[in-house]
Amino acid sequence: MIKDAYRSALGEMGRAGMDACPGTGAELAHQLSELSGKIGADAAVQPETDNAVRASLQDWGRRTARHFQQKAGEVKEMLLAMARTAESVGERDQRCARQIDEVTTQLRRIASLDDITQMRASIEKSATELKTSIERLNAEGKAVIDAMHAKVVTFQVKLEEAEQLASLDALTRLRSRLWVEGQLEQRIAGTANFCVAIVDIDDFKGVNDTYGHIVGDELLRQFANELRSACRSNDIVGRWGGDEFLIVLDCALDAAEAQIERVRAWVCGPYTVEGTAGQIRVDVSASIGLAAYAAPETMEQLLDCADSAMYRNKAAAKEGTALPVATRERRKTA
Helix, strand or coil: CHHHHHHHHHHHHHHHHHHHCHHHHHHHHHHHHHHHHCCCCCCCCCHHHHHHHHHHHHHHHHHHHHHHHHHHHHHHHHHHHHHHHHHHHHHHHHHHHHHHHHHHHHHHHHHCCCCHHHHHHHHHHHHHHHHHHHHHHHHHHHHHHHHHHHHHHHHHHHHHHHHHHHCECCCCCCECHHHHHHHHHHHHHCCCCCEEEEEEECCHHHHHHHHCHHHHHHHHHHHHHHHHHHCCCCCEEEEEECCEEEEEECCCHHHHHHHHHHHHHHHCEEEEEEECCEEEEEEECEEEEEEECCCCCCHHHHHHHHHHHHHHHHHHHHCCCCCCCCCCCCCCCC
16 A cells, blocks of 8 residues: 555656656656556565655756756846847947937038038038948848847747647647646637547556556557547647546537547557567557536536546446446536
């Protein structure tokens, strides 16, 4: 019992690390998963395991600190670039003001001349100097703008890469839980029909206990790929946590039921996973609960409804009875 709790704690720490910092959390989750798999079945948790866990967490803390330090440095660099640009524009404007003031002074002197020839020559000289100043002003302004644009593009690319990384689950490369929650909140704020389905792999703990967490992780990756393949291009597929996945379907309940039945038929069946002793065949079944959004319920209420439907289907499967995938309790709304 204690060792099961220890393994569960390691798994939760790995998932928390990925939520806190996707850029460094994946390696922490992998290390903790390997350590969890090494915990024996008939002995107490060894001190070296505790030391290894502590070392992994300390290493992750250092790498995460460096990661955020780097991000802070990039933001600082961007702010300094903006400050330098503003300073450059200010200096350019001051030069322009001085040049215009000089031309104005020359024009006043020209106005006091009596000789038309001298007046014409002075005007031509002033016009040439003014033209040169304007051309230099335009060139300098374009150079400043081009340099600033290049920096903005660079930082935009970095920001998009960071956002993309944060939106993906490190293990399965499906959408992350936080990203899917954001999509659900957007739909709840809208008016279109949508449904959510929670997919849970049956007896996944037995796979980890029998073959180890490395095999379990590979099975999750394969299952995620099949789940992505079975869903439509406009469906949102994410990993909810552990061996649970979430699908968001932009349609009414009847259409969602038909789609989820196709998904279940596609993803359930034999999988071949490479283990340390060779290939392992694992027969996979999954329980799915489906719920349609009904205003004015919250996201938590909607997910609880889908989760309850999933557990009812799981219990019915163990009893050898089949329930419709969308079996659910209708909620009373205020």
